[in-house]
Amino acid sequence: MLKRKGKLKGDKFDVFSNIIVIIFAIMSLFPLYWLITSSLKTSAAVVKMPPDWFPKTFNLSNYADVFEHNPAFKWALNSITVSLVATIALIIVGSLAAYAFSKLEFKGKNIIFIIFISSLMIPKEVMIVPLYRIVDDMGMINSLHGMIWPNVATAFGVFLLKGFFDSIPDSLRESAKMDGASELRIFVRIMLPIVKPGIAALFILFFVDVWNDYLWQLVVGQEESAKTLMVGTATLMQDLNPNFAYKMAGATIAAIPMLVVFLVFQRSFTSGITAGAEKG
Known part of the structure; x- marks a missing residue:
């Protein structure tokens, strides 16, 4: 009888918790829904009060105007190139x-790692002027190189992946060395496949971060040919009228690649974050 009551109470809690999760999921998705539906309305319908929760007409001309009156394809190509290469x-x-800090022994390793990771506490905005x-001295202003390589010089990837390498038993590496494998071969053929979930999580997190790096891309890409999709879309907001x-359509176009990347790598991202939480 007590078991039955406990099970009934547990089922009620599950139902209640699922309802709460569904409510928060709807709240989280509503801005995306509003963005997409607004891009299909007329400008007057977007600011109408009370609003139309569902568009009465589907106006696809907003998307056509974005590509017809602006080099949106060039902006998108620049964003994909910068985010992917970086x-x-x-x-x-x-x-x-991360592999070196985790598995190799060298003088001052811990001190160097602490200094390296401490750089994460410095906001990028603080370094905008010297960077x-x-x-500019390297001649990379108004080029994709100026957007790519400064983003690579960050300790975020090392910080994320070191925990995954730490979880791999040292005996695995030692066995491979006894079999005559070189350090590079051990890293490529043994270690990397094991930390694949962490790499997938890092790929999504950093790809999204670089894609949305509006401030630095705005500073470096001043010419029209060097603009990314985020910067180009923002220029649509500068009209007097x-x-x-039209602006909602541009923002939707900028958001679509992020949705595609997350949907493609969703399973790997979830398993990587879960594995990282278990190791922590």
């Missing part, structure tokens, strides 16, 4: 450094 470069550099001067539906 993320892949960070994964390569970060995984090598801009460095990039704004077309809000």
Whole structure:
């Protein structure tokens, strides 16, 4: 009887908790819903009060205008190039450094790691001026290189991946060395496949971070040909007589690649974050 009462109470709690989760999920998705539906309305319908919760007409001309009157394809290509190259470069550099800090022994390793990770406490905005001067001296202003390589010089990848390498038993590496495997072969053929969930999580987190790095891309990409999708979309907001539906369409176009990346890597991202939580 007590078991039955306990089970009934547990079922009621599950139902209640599921309702709460559903409510919060709807609240989280509502801004995305409002963005997409507003992009299909007229400008007057976007600011109408009370609002139309569902568009009465589907106005696709907003999307056509974004691509017809602006180099949106060029902006999108620039954003994809910057985000993809920066993320892949960070994964390569970060995984090598994380493996070295985790498995190799060298003088001053712990001190260097602490100094390295301490750089994460400095906001990027604080370094904008000196970083801009460095990039300018290297001739990378108004080029994608100026947006890519400063993003690679961050300790975030090392911080995230080191925990995954720490969880791998040292005996596995020692056995491989006894079999005659080189350090690079151990890293590529043994270690990287094991930390694949962490790499997937890092890929999504950093790709999204670089994609949304509006301030630095605005500072470096001043010419029209060097603008990214985030910066180009923001320029749509500078009209004196704004077309809000037109701007919503531009923002939706900028958000779509992020949704695609997350949906494609969702399972790997979830398993990577879960594994990282278990190791912590």
